[in-house]
Every structure is written in C-alpha cells, then in structure tokens.
Amino acid sequence: MKLSECTEPHLYRGTVLRYKGAYPYDKEYVEFMICEYHSMKEDRCPLALYCVSGYNAGSLEYVFPKEAQAEGAVAIRTDWLKENWQTKVRDDCDADEVSVTV
Numbered sequence: 001m002k003l004s005e006c007t008e009p010h011l012y013r014g015t016v017l018r019y020k021g022a023y024p025y026d027k028e029y030v031e032f033m034i035c036e037y038h039s040m041k042e043d044r045c046p047l048a049l050y051c052v053s054g055y056n057a058g059s060l061e062y063v064f065p066k067e068a069q070a071e072g073a074v075a076i077r078t079d080w081l082k083e084n085w086q087t088k089v090r091d092d093c094d095a096d097e098v099s100v101t102v
Helices: 078-089
Strands: 016-020 029-036 044-051 060-065 099-101
Touching: none
Parallel strands: none
Antiparallel strands: 016 029, 016 099, 029 044, 044 060
C-alpha cells in the first residue's frame, strides 16, 4: 500500500518503506527500514530509517525527532510520516510514491 493511503495509526520497527531510487542509490527501487536507534539525546525518538538495499545498505538515513514517536509506544505516527515525508525525511519523492510493507 502507498504511505499516503496507509490506515495503520503507527508504524513499528521492521516496517519497510520503498520508493523509486535516484542518485545516490544504485537500484531501481530503494528500501528503508524502521529500526531501533538508541540515542542519548532526549529530543530524539528511539527509531530511525536505515537503507536496506543496494550499495548503501546498512547506512543510517534519518533519525526521527521525538514529535514523530507514537504516544505510549515505540513506533512512528503514520500521520506524522505522511505529513513530513517530503519536507523532513526525503525530499526526492512524496508520500504518494512510497510503498509501505508492515
């Protein structure tokens, strides 16, 4: 399903986000996974996006801010991700171009 159409209220670690790749990614499609990220900074959520495909696999791509975290859960608010995908997470595509696998 597309991120823009996702009805899940929260996205948990292990969720894969996929979209059409562009430089610097070397594959037709690039995949990111929501993973745990333990930061000592209080303004950060304990989740981040890591690239899991192609040459950049294993690279930390984005650390979510505290405002993205679901209340009472170690998860990302889907509404936050939809609203902020292009402005804060990835500026090379919008939420309509991102597929979500939960």
